[in-house]
Every structure is written in structure tokens, then in C-alpha cells.
Amino acid sequence: MVQRLIRADLCDLDHEDGDRAATNRLAVELDGQRYEVDMCGWHETQARESLTPWTEAGRQSAARRAQYVVRRTAEQRRAADDIRQWAKARPEFDVADLGRLPARAIQAAHEAGVGLELLHR
Numbered sequence: 111m112v113q114r115l116i117r118a119d120l121c122d123l124d125h126e127d128g129d130r131a132a133t134n135r136l137a138v139e140l141d142g143q144r145y146e147v148d149m150c151g152w153h154e155t156q157a158r159e160s161l162t163p164w165t166e167a168g169r170q171s172a173a174r175r176a177q178y179v180v181r182r183t184a185e186q187r188r189a190a191d192d193i194r195q196w197a198k199a200r201p202e203f204d205v206a207d208l209g210r211l212p213a214r215a216i217q218a219a220h221e222a223g224v225g226l227e228l229l230h231r
């Protein structure tokens with residue numbers, strides 16, 4: 111029997127109606143807090159349409175303009191792979207081959223220095 115594992119980044123917003131692959135990461139900053147959500151195309155379209163009144167009326171911050179939409183780079187994917195491998199070796203994190211990485215596993219990996227050099231360059 112041949113088994114093939116396929117790794118996919120999944121939309122953070124898909125839960126009840128089945129998982130879809132994330133095609134983009136949308137970043138929004140509110141009250142000084144930055145939020146990043148990996149989204150499928152359908153949710154990205156919804157998010158962009160619902161934000162239109164604010165993005166049209168508001169001013170882009172020059173320092174942050176380039177960061178409004180952050181596409182996941184090859185380096186970010188490698189960092190996520192490194193973090194997943196690190197966390198999978200530690201049973202306390204219960205990390206699977208696929209799907210979302212638990213926030214506490216990411217935090218612990220960061221504290222151990224895993225993936226940091228790739229994510230924060």
C-alpha cells in the first residue's frame with residue numbers, strides 16, 4: 111500500500127463547512143495590534159469587500175503600506191515546516207502532519223529559537 115502525505119496550509123476561517131487551502135495571508139492592524147489570518151480565496155474576497163468602506167476612507171500609513179497584505183514566502187513556509195517538525199517531536203503539543211499549528215507550539219518553538227531566523231528577517 112502506498113500512502114502519500116500532502117501538506118497544505120488551511121484557511122483559518124473554515125471549520126464547519128470543510129477545510130479549504132489558504133491562498134493568502136491577510137494582515138490587519140487595529141489599535142496597535144497586528145492580526146494575521148490565512149484565508150482561502152472565498153474568505154479573502156469577503157474580507158476585502160467588507161473592509162472597503164474603511165480602506166477607501168482611510169489613509170495608508172507610509173511605514174506599513176508594504177505590509178498591508180503579506181504573502182506567505184517560501185521562507186515562511188520553511189519556518190512553519192521547521193516549527194511543525196520541532197513540535198511533532200514533543201508529544202505535549204499533539205501536532206499533526208497537516209493543519210493548523212497550535213499557538214502554544216509556535217510560541218514554544220519561538221522561545222527555543224526554532225524558525226525565528228526565517229520568520230523575522
Ligand SMILES: [Zn+2]
Pocket residue numbers: 121122123124130149150151152153
Ligand atoms: Zn476560508
